[in-house]
Each structure stands twice: as C-alpha cells, then as structure tokens.
Amino acid sequence: MNAEVMQPQTTPTVAMIRTLGLIAAICGVIIVGAYQGTYNAVQENKRIAVERAVFKVIPAARSIGEFIALPDGSVEKTSASGTVPAGAVKFYAGYDDAGGLAGIAAEGSAKGYADSVRILFAYDQATSSITAFGVVAMRETPGIGDKILVDKEFLANFPLEAKLAADLKGLANAIVTVKQGTKTKPWEIDAISGATITSRAVGKAINDAAQILLPRIGPNLDKLKEKS
Amino acid sequence: MSQPSGIMSARNWDELMEGIWRQNPVFVMVLGMCPALAVTVSGINGLSMGIATTFVLVCSCGLVSLLRKLIPKEVRIATYIVIIATFVTVVDYVIQAVSLALYDALGAFIQLIVVNCVILGRAEAHASKNTPVVAMTNAFGMGIGFTIGLLALGCVREILGAGTLFGVSLFGANFQPWVVMVLPPGGFFVLGAWLLLFSALARRKQRKLTEAAQNA
Numbered sequence: 001m002n003a004e005v006m007q008p009q010t011t012p013t014v015a016m017i018r019t020l021g022l023i024a025a026i027c028g029v030i031i032v033g034a035y036q037g038t039y040n041a042v043q044e045n046k047r048i049a050v051e052r053a054v055f056k057v058i059p060a061a062r063s064i065g066e067f068i069a070l071p072d073g074s075v076e077k078t079s080a081s082g083t084v085p086a087g088a089v090k091f092y093a094g095y096d097d098a099g100g101l102a103g104i105a106a107e108g109s110a111k112g113y114a115d116s117v118r119i120l121f122a123y124d125q126a127t128s129s130i131t132a133f134g135v136v137a138m139r140e141t142p143g144i145g146d147k148i149l150v151d152k153e154f155l156a157n158f159p160l161e162a163k164l165a166a167d168l169k170g171l172a173n174a175i176v177t178v179k180q181g182t183k184t185k186p187w188e189i190d191a192i193s194g195a196t197i198t199s200r201a202v203g204k205a206i207n208d209a210a211q212i213l214l215p216r217i218g219p220n221l222d223k224l225k226e227k228s
Numbered sequence: 229m230s231q232p233s234g235i236m237s238a239r240n241w242d243e244l245m246e247g248i249w250r251q252n253p254v255f256v257m258v259l260g261m262c263p264a265l266a267v268t269v270s271g272i273n274g275l276s277m278g279i280a281t282t283f284v285l286v287c288s289c290g291l292v293s294l295l296r297k298l299i300p301k302e303v304r305i306a307t308y309i310v311i312i313a314t315f316v317t318v319v320d321y322v323i324q325a326v327s328l329a330l331y332d333a334l335g336a337f338i339q340l341i342v343v344n345c346v347i348l349g350r351a352e353a354h355a356s357k358n359t360p361v362v363a364m365t366n367a368f369g370m371g372i373g374f375t376i377g378l379l380a381l382g383c384v385r386e387i388l389g390a391g392t393l394f395g396v397s398l399f400g401a402n403f404q405p406w407v408v409m410v411l412p413p414g415g416f417f418v419l420g421a422w423l424l425l426f427s428a429l430a431r432r433k434q435r436k437l438t439e440a441a442q443n444a
Contacts, residue, residue: 011300019298023307026291027314034318041325049328137332142389143407 054092057122057132058103061094067224069216075223089213093224094122101125101225104217107136108209112201115139119205123214125221129159130175130206138198145198154192154199161186162210164218170211177203240365247370253346254377254419255426260346263337264378265415271394273333274382278375280323280338282368284315285347289355289367296356308351309342316341346374377422384418385409 054064066078071087084090091106104125109118118136123129140146148154165172173187177200183190191199217224253259263281268274288311292299299307320338323331331338341347350370355363386392389409391399408414 011302016300016303019295019300020303020307022298023295023310027310030314031317034321038321038325042321045325045328141407142410143405 050092053120053134053136054094054105056134057105057120058094060096060102062097063095064105065093065095065224067091067093069213069220071216073216073219075217075220089209089216091213091217101221103131104224106209106213108205108207110201110204110208112138112140113145113197114141117198117201117205119202121206121209123162123210123217124159125217127159128161128163130162130210131159133158133202133206140195140198145195147192147195148198148202151192151195153190157183157189160189160206162206162214164214168215168218170215171207175203175207175210240362243362243366244369244372246366247368247373248376249373251370252373252377252426253370254374254381255422257346258423259349260344260374261419262340263344264374264381265412265419267334267337268378268382268385268415268418269389269410270333270386270392271379271383272330274378274380275375276323276330277334277337278371278378280319280334281341281344281346281374282371283319284312284341284344285350285367285371285374286364287315287318288312288347289350290360290364292351292355293358293360293363299356304356305348305352308348312347312351313342346370380422381415381418384421385414388418389414 051064055061067075068078068084068088068090069075070085078084078090089106091104093104094102096102104123105120106123107118107120109116111117115138117138117140119133120136121133122131124131135149138145140148160175161173162175163172164170171187173185175187175189177189177191177196179196180191180193182188189199189203247253251257254261254264260281263277267277288308291311292308295307316339319341323334323338350367354366358366383393386394387398388406389411390405391397391403397403406414409418
C-alpha cells in the first residue's frame with residue numbers, strides 16, 4: 001500500500017455543508033408534499049372517527065356540533081381553527097333526526113392499570129344522567145381490563161345519576177366506583193371483579209370530567225337545544 | 229434455485245432472495261426486534277408494519293444509493309438518518325390518511341421505524357455501495373423478508389391469543405383465548421419457536437452438505 005492511500009481523505013467543510021443542505025432541502029420538499037397531499041384525508045378521517053364515537057354513545061344522534069365550555073361558565077361553538085383555550089373543555093352535542101338535542105358527549109381520562117384510560121361518555125340533559133361510555137384509547141390487559149366494554153353487569157351500571165349540586169358548582173354526589181356487589185346508590189359504579197383498577201379508572205374519568213363540565217353546561221342548555 | 233430470465237437477471241434475483249430467505253431480517257439476522265415483538269398482536273398489524281417498513285426501506289435505500297457519491301463519509305450516518313426520517317414521516321401521514329384505527333394500533337412504532345436497525349444497516353452496508361436498482365431490489369427483498377417475519381409472528385399470536393385470523397373467527401364461540409399470546413411474553417414465546425424452527429432447518433441443510441461433501 002502506498003502512502004497516498006494511507007492518508008485519510010477529509011472532505012472540506014463547505015462541501016459537507018453544501019451536501020447536507022441539499023439533502024435537507026430534498027427531504028423538506030418530500031415531507032411538505034406528503035403533509036399537503038394527505039391533509040384533507042387525515043382531517044376527514046379524524047372527523048369521521050369523532051362522529052362515530054359520539055354516535056355510539058348517543059344512539060339517537062344523527063349529526064354533531066362541537067362546543068367548548070369556558071371557565072367563566074359560558075359555552076361557545078369551537079373556532080374554525082379548532083384550538084381550545086386554556087381551561088376550556090371541549091364537548092360534543094348530538095342532534096337527532098328532527099334537529100333536537102339528543103345528548104351531550106365529552107371526553108374524560110384517568111390512570112388505569114397499564115396507561116391512562118381515555119373514554120367518551122354521554123350525558124342526557126333530560127334525566128341528568130350519564131347514559132353510556134365508549135373507549136377512545138386504552139392499553140388495558142386484553143381479556144381482563146377490556147371487559148369494561150362487554151361485561152353485562154358492568155354496563156348495567158348505566159344510566160348513572162349525575163345531578164348538579166344546589167349551588168351549581170359541582171355534582172350533588174360524586175361518581176365513585178365501589179367494590180363488586182356493594183353498589184347501593186344510583187351514582188355508584190359496581191366494579192368488575194378482577195378488573196377493579198380499570199373499573200375505577202372509568203368512574204374517576206367520568207367524575208373528574210363531569211364535575212368541571214356539567215356545571216358549565218347546566219345554565220347554557222338553551223344555547224345547545226337547537227341545531228344551529 | 230430456479231432463475232427466471234428477462235426482467236430479473238441472476239444478480240437481481242440473488243439480491244432479492246437474500247433478504248427474503250438467506251439473510252431474513254427477523255429469522256436469520258434477528259434485527260428490528262422492537263417492532264417485531266411489540267406490534268405483532270394480530271396478522272393485520274404485522275402486515276401493515278411490514279409494508280410500512282418495506283416502503284421506508286426501498287425509498288431510503290434508493291435515495292441513499294442515488295446520492296452515495298455526494299454524501300461525505302464523515303456525516304454519512306446523520307445523512308442516512310435524515311433520509312430515513314423523511315420517509316418515515318411520509319408513511320406516518322399516509323397511515324393516518326388510510327386508517328386512524330390502524331394508526332392507533334401501531335402507535336409509536338411507526339415513528340420508531342426511524343431507528344429500525346434493518347434500515348440503517350441496509351443503507352450503510354448495501355445501498356451506499358451499489359447502484360440504485362440493485363440497492364432497491366435488495367431493500368425490497370429485505371422488506372418482504374421482514375414483512376413475512378412479522379406476518380408469521382402476528383398470525384400465530386392472533387390465532388392462539390384471540391382465536392381469529394385477520395379478524396375472522398376460526399374456532400367459534402367455545403374457543404377459550406390463550407391470552408398470554410397477545411401479551412408481551414407471547415411475542416417472545418412465538419419468536420423463540422420460529423427461531424427454533426429456522427435454526428433446525430439450517431442445521432439439517434448443513435448436515436446434508438457435509439454428508440454430500442464426505443460422499444464425494
């Protein structure tokens with residue numbers, strides 16, 4: 001081997017920067033192209049996913065409206081950009097065939113066995129009760145924690161009483177999950193034996209979200225009554 | 229091995245089969261185990277993850293090979309990662325556009341394709357030294373091999389752990405699912421069983437070759 005080959009060849013800094021700049025530019029164009037190309041389809045998919053989830057918990061609903069409940073107790077339609085201001089809670093109003101309010105759906109989450117359990121629950125304003133819930137995302141153990149969706153006795157906990165307290169600042173009775181077979185009040189959730197932690201997460205998720213959201217919705221029901 | 233003529237030259241056929249069989253990323257090289265164990269709870273998850281990885285492999289190896297004379301060797305790894313990350317981002321958007329349910333099922337493992345060692349390994353060891361056609365053929369073979377590996381894991385785990393295949397119930401209502409198979413330990417059990425099968429095949433082939441050599 002001669003000395004020339006042994007000499008380590010170094011690339012000039014300018015050449016390195018030029019090449020990296022060129023590659024970064026190519027990659028940038030590809031990413032922006034992909035983002036623009038899929039934007040509409042992704043947004044449409046997200047909208048359909050939300051609609052499906054709401055229709056599942058409010059079976060009578062045929063269309064939905066998106067709202068936010070602000071900390072000062074007022075309710076507004078979500079802005080076109082979809083951004084939610086700090087402290088505001090997003091919720092959905094489901095409307096039936098005639099355009100009347102069929103129910104209200106909102107998200108809640110609480111720590112489950114594996115990760116946080118995110119649920120969407122439906123609130124019926126006529127009976128002041130939580131009528132159903134669906135799972136948005138969870139990583140609970142298959143065959144154990146995911147029983148909350150199929151266990152007949154657990155689903156029989158709904159409708160669940162969620163009346164507002166006299167001062168309109170929270171619920172009259174906090175929604176709690178109790179040990180299996182000890183449910184005595186209409187606002188208690190009977191846990192699934194063997195899946196207590198996931199059952200508790202459902203109760204806590206509903207309670208935490210309802211305590212904040214329902215007092216804000218209560219005085220504004222007229223605003224939601226008719227589909228705008 | 230049969231050799232089709234025409235479009236596929238012997239060289240290209242060889243490059244393609246390297247990843248599918250001789251150097252299968254899952255069963256022979258045992259690379260990319262993170263997605264292979266984590267997402268393969270069902271056949272469809274394994275298949276989608278395999279297809280996504282194949283797309284990233286082929287595109288990034290093609291681009292790396294195309295730019296191989298331009299890329300300074302001092303910053304080659306950084307360059308490969310940027311290129312790979314670009315195509316992973318593309319796949320990420322495409323999967324969201326195709327199905328949000330699938331996107332949720334694959335979770336963080338789509339983004340983690342960036343650090344899949346099969347892809348970086350191919351870019352460094354193969355694409356940077358070969359012409360685009362050869363590099364992409366080899367990458368495609370590796371991708372198919374990876375997909376077959378994930379599909380083999382996913383199908384076995386879905387059948388045993390849920391009694392279904394691609395969502396279709398196989399055994400009827402009386403089937404008691406073997407839940408551990410869709411939990412993380414099940415991934416190791418099934419992978420171990422497949423590796424056992426492949427090394428047994430390799431041992432047998434080796435023995436036959438030695439016997440043939442002795443007889444000759």
